[in-house]
Amino acid sequence: xxxxxxxxxxxxxxxxxxxxxxxxxxxxxxxxxxxxxxxxxxxxxxxxxxxxxxxxxxxxxxxxxxxxxxxxxxxxxxxxxxxxxxxxxxxxxxxxxxxxxxxxxxxxxxxxxxxxxxxxxxxxxxxxxxxxxxxxxxxxxxxxxxxxxxxxxxxxxxxxxxxxxxxxxxxxxxxxxxxxxxxxxxxxxxxxxxxxxxxxxxxxxxxxxxxxxxxxxxxxxxxxxxxxxxxxxx
Amino acid sequence: xxxxxxxxxxxxxxxxxxxxxxxxxxxxxxxxxxxxxxxxxxxxxxxxxxxxxxxxxxxxxxxxxxxxxxxxxxxxxxxxxxxxxxxxxxxxxxxxxxxxxxxxxxxxxxxxxxxxxxxxxxxxxxxxxxxxxxxxxxxxxxxxxxxxxxxxxxxxxxxxxxxxxxxxxxxxxxxxxxxxxxxxxxxxxx
Numbered sequence: 001x002x003x004x005x006x007x008x009x010x011x012x013x014x015x016x017x018x019x020x021x022x023x024x025x026x027x028x029x030x031x032x033x034x035x036x037x038x039x040x041x042x043x044x045x046x047x048x049x050x051x052x053x054x055x056x057x058x059x060x061x062x063x064x065x066x067x068x069x070x071x072x073x074x075x076x077x078x079x080x081x082x083x084x085x086x087x088x089x090x091x092x093x094x095x096x097x098x099x100x101x102x103x104x105x106x107x108x109x110x111x112x113x114x115x116x117x118x119x120x121x122x123x124x125x126x127x128x129x130x131x132x133x134x135x136x137x138x139x140x141x142x143x144x145x146x147x148x149x150x151x152x153x154x155x156x157x158x159x160x161x162x163x164x165x166x167x168x169x170x171x172x173x174x175x176x177x178x179x180x181x182x183x184x185x186x187x188x189x190x191x192x193x194x195x196x197x198x199x200x201x202x203x204x205x206x207x208x209x210x211x212x213x214x215x216x217x218x219x220x221x222x223x224x225x226x227x228x229x230x231x232x233x234x
Numbered sequence: 235x236x237x238x239x240x241x242x243x244x245x246x247x248x249x250x251x252x253x254x255x256x257x258x259x260x261x262x263x264x265x266x267x268x269x270x271x272x273x274x275x276x277x278x279x280x281x282x283x284x285x286x287x288x289x290x291x292x293x294x295x296x297x298x299x300x301x302x303x304x305x306x307x308x309x310x311x312x313x314x315x316x317x318x319x320x321x322x323x324x325x326x327x328x329x330x331x332x333x334x335x336x337x338x339x340x341x342x343x344x345x346x347x348x349x350x351x352x353x354x355x356x357x358x359x360x361x362x363x364x365x366x367x368x369x370x371x372x373x374x375x376x377x378x379x380x381x382x383x384x385x386x387x388x389x390x391x392x393x394x395x396x397x398x399x400x401x402x403x404x405x406x407x408x409x410x411x412x413x414x415x416x417x418x419x420x421x422x423x424x
Contacts, residue, residue: 004379033317034334035319035322035339035341035342036321036339039338039339040335064332064335066336067326067327067330067332068327068332068336068339069325070279070322070323070324070325070327070339071279071321071324071325072279072283072284072285072319072320072324072325073279073283073284074279074283074317074319074320076287077283077286077287077316077317078317086284086287086342094295102330102331102332103330103331104329105329105330108329121407122292127417127419128419128421131414131419131421132421134247134410135421143393144397145397145398145404146397147397147398147402147403147405147406147407148406149406149407149409149410149413151409151413152413152417153413153417154413159247159252164360166360171317174384174387176390176391177384177386177389177390177391178386178388179388180388180390180393181253181256181262181386181393184261184263184393184394184395185256185261185262186261186398186402193417195321199360201326201329204325204326204329205326212236215236215237215258216236216237219237219244219310220241221244222240222244223243227243227244228245229246229247230240230244230245230246230247231245231246231247231252232248
């Protein structure tokens with residue numbers, strides 16, 4: 001028989017507080033309403049919370065559970081005891097060794113850190129693409145926008161926007177939706193030539209340092225270009 | 235909060251607030267007749283439930299109001315905005331390798347969409363849109379479903395606008411040319 005586990009309260013890796021696992025009544029409201037219940041065999045939100053409360057933190061951290069759970073918060077919204085399930089499960093993601101984070105979340109986070117966007121698109125390629133798409137917009141047959149171009153690094157613009165790197169990478173025409181709206185509204189807007197990424201994978205990969213760096217970059221760009229308004233990333 | 239000073243320095247807007255302002259103030263005009271089909275709105279967890287939990291407010295009402303300015307016929311999914319089901323691709327799941335789990339998760343969303351009878355689903359989130367448009371549609375029967383659009387795509391497709399004046403175009407071209415020269419951008423055949 002396995003030896004009983006003794007819980008070392010001082011050295012818990014996921015802190016216990018009344019808002020975290022320890023307040024759980026084990027009612028199962030979370031597990032009943034969770035679309036991910038049992039998608040990882042043997043796991044659901046209640047079991048994961050109970051495991052953490054009972055000292056089996058490492059089992060949860062090592063399991064697929066905190067990653068198949070989408071952190072949607074339906075459990076927490078319904079929990080009668082106010083247990084912070086989202087924060088608890090995201091903490092499990094933080095505690096996963098970085099080289100064991102499911103691909104490509106950590107890779108993309110580091111790519112963003114090093115090159116300013118999750119997919120490593122070089123500035124020259126980005127600027128050329130924006131210029132090219134601008135010409136297409138002017139000449140568009142269905143909705144022509146004569147006079148349109150993408151204002152890059154425009155000092156003193158009203159609004160600065162970020163870009164989801166999947167769009168310049170794979171779906172460039174999708175950027176035109178916002179651009180047509182800005183054209184119609186005659187908005188004074190701009191995009192930064194560097195660090196323009198709007199997706200923050202540090203949030204998902206459990207990397208608070210890079211999460212913060214990415215938010216800081218949006219602010220740095222806004223300050224450098226002296227804009228008035230930040231349209232926060234979708 | 236990491237950068238509380240940012241809220242003093244800048245106006246910080248969500249896409250919903252910006253679109254609502256454009257429509258309310260008449261800066262953009264929309265033509266509802268372009269989208270007569272039955273339409274439903276998906277609420278991304280981050281804009282709905284998680285905003286409510288974190289900030290005590292959510293964007294679901296603005297999200298619906300914007301769509302209502304573009305569409306004649308709207309229908310709600312069961313469970314309402316705050317108990318809405320995640321599309322299955324949230325939290326980075328669209329990018330992660332657990333495809334089987336992501337699809338099994340998304341079955342709940344596909345069922346919700348099917349029950350509305352809607353042809354058009356509006357998703358104000360890149361992940362949700364990709365999951366519904368490229369994921370769920372491949373695996374599940376979603377009834378009358380035909381297409382998914384971003385909220386801003388719907389707005390862009392509904393726009394009724396006049397091209398700029400000659401003077402505005404001239405000014406924009408001069409600014410553009412100066413920018414291209416500064417950045418060393420040269421376009422072929424142009």
